[in-house]
Amino acid sequence: MSRRTRSGSAAPGIPEATIARLPLYLRALYALADRCIASVSSEELAAAAGVNSAKLRKDLSHLGSYGTRGVGYDVDYLIYQVSRELGLTQDWPVVIVGAGNLGRALANYGGFLSRGFRVVALLDSDCAVIGTTVAGHLVRGVTEIERVVDEHKIMIGAITVPAAAAQDICDRLVGAGVTSILNFAPIVLSVPDGVDVRKVDLSIELQILAFHAQRKSAAGRAGSELTSLDARRGEERAIVAAGRPRSGRTGPRGTVAGGTVAGDTVAGGTVAGSTVAGDTVAAEAVGT
Amino acid sequence: MSRRTRSGSAAPGIPEATIARLPLYLRALYALADRCIASVSSEELAAAAGVNSAKLRKDLSHLGSYGTRGVGYDVDYLIYQVSRELGLTQDWPVVIVGAGNLGRALANYGGFLSRGFRVVALLDSDCAVIGTTVAGHLVRGVTEIERVVDEHKIMIGAITVPAAAAQDICDRLVGAGVTSILNFAPIVLSVPDGVDVRKVDLSIELQILAFHAQRKSAAGRAGSELTSLDARRGEERAIVAAGRPRSGRTGPRGTVAGGTVAGDTVAGGTVAGSTVAGDTVAAEAVGT
DNA sequence: CCGACTTTGTGCAAACGTTCACAAGGGCGT
DNA sequence: ACGCCCTTGTGAACGTTTGCACAAAGTCGG
Known part of the structure; x- marks a missing residue:
């Protein structure tokens, strides 16, 4: 509970609901930038992100007073501010454990993953898969979890293994020093305090x-x-x-x-x- | 907005937040049933699902007064009640458009998908993929969307195509009669009223x-x-x-x-x- | 330089969701 | 049959989130 709500440090007042929407805004902003649109109003951006414009303004106001009254927001500038708030202005090495369909899909998600994230290792326990190359990454054995995490100072790990193996992999990731876990396995992982877990479940x-x-x-x-x-x-x-x-x-x-x-x-x-x-x-x- | 909050018909009072957690409870219940546990208390079930026990009780109370004071809930009975509330006691034929990594992952999600859902078609636009078999499903061309949807009376479609193609596929699905869409493409789909869209974004x-x-x-x-x-x-x-x-x-x-x-x-x-x-x-x- | 117009940023109230705490209700031992 | 103990179901307090409506603050035309 406390695990998800506030992860370790006390939040300085930026609501969780807002955080969850920032990636959405960011995506819409990138789409605008691609179309060489330099400025956008809250109304337009809200429409592009699929939310209420008042909500968008309030969300953005939590980051600071970027935006010009009577004009709107500078797209590039806002991209930077949102990125920074989300921590995407730094490099996040990521390890993916499980090179099945989901792991491969995630590794191939490059286009959107690459904005701030970098897949540095793709691991699996299946000997038939180890040694093959997926999305430009050599699949290595799960035995290398500790070494890989330590070597690349990895803080974020994605678990795409079957449910039965997920808790074990999770424990090893945490033991190796990973403090943020994206779990695709359909089970509830138990982790010590200070470790963040977010889950994605296709069937839910x-x-x-x-x-x-x-x-x-x-x-x-x-x-x-x-x-x-x-x-x-x-x-x-x-x-x-x-x-x-x-x-x-x-x-x-x-x-x-x-x-x-x-x-x-x-x-x-x-x-x-x-x-x-x-x-x-x-x-x-x-x-x- | 109205699209997600209440989808077409007026909800009789069962909160959206509760609905979102029911699949979680269901999964925990199935895990208990697998271990031949016949009865469970709200405390135990809540722990298994990773939520507060009071929340769980309130959630379940929205479905009715299943559960026996002093004892707990009958696992099998609760499984049935939750399944029925979620509409999983009926068969849902599903079409997956996009046989890339994500589409394949989804089609292979059988273990959990099969509880109520049935993948009846897997479509793609890539001629190199059409004709191959993925997870026991023959991949067919996207041109067959209308035919497949009509033939199997499909109401639920999953979009796992690249973002650029997603809106087009969405329009065709809706045009063919699909009223519920699970969107994996990182864009905001625009759909007419009465159509439900839920999105799953790995990067968010x-x-x-x-x-x-x-x-x-x-x-x-x-x-x-x-x-x-x-x-x-x-x-x-x-x-x-x-x-x-x-x-x-x-x-x-x-x-x-x-x-x-x-x-x-x-x-x-x-x-x-x-x-x-x-x-x-x-x-x-x-x-x- | 001024006044009209546009859009942001925000106070406020209502809706919603969560958590506590406890009464109501049932099983179980005697 | 009775009373103890356990767990559910829920009323009420609390916190969070949403959306309205508007003042503040900027641009633009003359």
Whole structure:
């Protein structure tokens, strides 16, 4: 908790939400600079970054009073100021552990990674991959973590290994002196105080998307079979209030819908459609 | 804005922040189920998910009163409830456009993607890639977007193409009927109302990490050269107050530090270290 | 030099999210 | 059956974030 909110040192008053948006602004600014646009108003920049203009102005005001009233912001100057605030005016050597698809994707992200970041090592544990070249980087064994980190004074590491290996890799990175970790593995890493962990999970965003998509579906067509979904919800609640609590003690494991669900999913990730059917049966069996 | 906050239909009161954490809980729950743990307390589950236990309880309370006082939550049952709330009890066919490193990584994410999601098509514009098989999927041409979306009734699309092509692909996906888009390209997509866009940017997280790392560096060693960074900041502000505003009109483009910065970066992503030097010079030239 | 116009920077209030602390409610031993 | 103990669910306080609306401050035309 304290790990993410304020990482070690006390923040001098620059909100976390603002920090999270600065990269967005920076990207928009670079796009403007590429098109040789020298000056930009908060309205335009906000539109380019996809945020409210008042929010953008307030965010930028935290960095200082760059910008000219009646005119706007000087693109190049603002790029520099935002970069500096983010710490991108210095060189950040990065080690990527895991040369699978994700690791390779990250190593190839050059176009945007290279602004301040430099991949100095790409490691993997798979002997079949070690020795090959990916995105111009020779893949080396994970045994070299400590040496590489120490040699290049690396403070940032990216973990793109399978979930099962992630904590071990994390421990070794931290042990070697890495204090900032970008975790792509779908587990929660535990790290000592003073170490920053940020995570990127491809499936989480997809699941959030599914939630909203479901909403849209349910709202869109109101008279079709999808309405039975809402109806089922009502019954479901009823089960909880009536049938479920009793079964908690009766069986060592839930004999209601839940058991079926886990059986399906643990088995090997069956498409969840069948799960719904399983529950509908349970609902009828218990509810009526 | 309204696009992300509430996507089309009015939310019945379940906070966005909660939705964003549900996948996290779900993952922790699956991990518990794998270890054959039938019941879990909010404290334990919160620890596994890396959040505050009070937050977890409040989040879950939004779904309903699942859970037994004095005991905890039935793992299997909760898995089902959370899955259903997220819309994962139904099958979501997904199309991935862009079979580069990222697209491949996503297609191979099977272990976690498969819980509710199903990659039905992998498209690319590169003739060299079309026809090859990636993660068990035949790569087809982007020209087939419309056909594939229509044929499989696809509502969710992932964009893993380069930034330059992303908006075009997005437009075509939307035109074909896709209403939820997961965007990996580092640009802000513009979509009509009713279409959901979520973005994943590998470099943004890295930049946030850099910000905190910089903080840690500056705080850690107080007497070394890093202190000059803070000193430079002071001077920087001085320039803004004194020298900069005047140059705004004098030259068509900023002749101060900003120009140098952009020249460096636009040229081809030089490591930003040199930029700092450039600015220091400018600071001395103008400030003193 | 002045007055009109434009855009920044910010005080303020409302919305939102988090955390604490505790009452309500259930299991478990006796 | 009863009381102890444990954990959930939630009311209320707190902090953060957002967005409005406007004064301050600059440019531009005459």
